[in-house]
Amino acid sequence: MKPSKTMNWILPAIIALVVVGFLLLRQRGSLSIEEARRHLKEGVLLVDVRTVGEFQAGSVPGAVNVPLSELPDAMTQKAPDKNQVLLLHCQSGGRSAIAAMKLRSAGYTRVFNVGSFSRAMHLAAKE
Secondary structure, eight states: OOOOHHHHHHHHHHHHHHHHHHHHHHHTTBOOHHHHHHHHHTTOEEEEOSOHHHHHHOOOTTOEEOOGGGTTTTHHHHOOOTTSEEEEEOSSSHHHHHHHHHHHHTTOOEEEEEEOHHHHHHHHSOO
16 A cells, blocks of 8 residues: 555654754753853853763863763752752763753753853863
8 A cells, every 4th residue: 555645744744843853952051152151251060961981081171070860969969059050061962951951850040051062162262
């Protein structure tokens, strides 16, 4: 039996919705480089949510490592004030987007996804 013309567009439409949803998830709560640098100059916490091994292999100067698997519980010691600004990053930005959602669900109000490790290194660089 041959699929109908209606069925031919359903799978591509579902794939497109998933991709758009993922991209929007990554962008939600993200900051420009200028905004992130301003926050860093104010002394906010830069949180690397990669694994301990990834963090030990290379990290942004001044960042603290709180792996995604330990969130939100581990943040109570690192950031007891749920209204303080937290800048999150991981290797590509996906895990930090998930971390931001977890922290917002736990009551943190000023959580921002910086995105990738390379973007975090760029914003932390002295210019």
